[in-house]
Amino acid sequence: MALLPGNCGVDKLFKRNAMPFSGLSLKQPSSFLRLRSLPVACLPPPTRTRNNKLFVTSLSIYTTERTLQNAFSNHGKVVDVRIIMNKTTRRSKGFGFVEFATEEEANTALKEMNGKILNGWLITVDYAKPAPRSGRAPNVPQNTPYMNKEATAEAADDLRNP
Numbered sequence: 001m002a003l004l005p006g007n008c009g010v011d012k013l014f015k016r017n018a019m020p021f022s023g024l025s026l027k028q029p030s031s032f033l034r035l036r037s038l039p040v041a042c043l044p045p046p047t048r049t050r051n052n053k054l055f056v057t058s059l060s061i062y063t064t065e066r067t068l069q070n071a072f073s074n075h076g077k078v079v080d081v082r083i084i085m086n087k088t089t090r091r092s093k094g095f096g097f098v099e100f101a102t103e104e105e106a107n108t109a110l111k112e113m114n115g116k117i118l119n120g121w122l123i124t125v126d127y128a129k130p131a132p133r134s135g136r137a138p139n140v141p142q143n144t145p146y147m148n149k150e151a152t153a154e155a156a157d158d159l160r161n162p
Helices: 010-017 029-034 065-075 103-113 149-160
Strands: 053-057 078-085 092-100 124-127
Touching: 053 103, 065 078, 065 092, 065 103, 092 103, 103 124
Parallel strands: none
Antiparallel strands: 053 092, 053 124, 078 092
């Protein structure tokens, strides 16, 4: 049986290689060697990610979204521009994202703009990677010592007894 991406075939392998317990004995440890090896890994189905979003770093703190859009609009239709800001100082953290309408435009902009000077700074452009998924939902308050203990206990009871 050929293993295809997304099709592990483990159930069929277990059924085919299963041995009755009566065939096993402590006197014959070699009886375990009759099992065939299982596939090491089952590949997930291939997914095609769109590479129309670029990551731009080494930006000046004076670079605005408008100047970034103007610089990249020469290479295609810019759909979205985001410069990541510091929450307390409200200044640029020095990196941002530029999203294009098509992958070809993004590829052209990557080749043309990587290593160029923008507002006196040498910028670096690369494809944006997807954000890592965290194990918890965003904006969920954690159990902190500042939370009301009675409210926390009441909420836990409500979850246990709907």
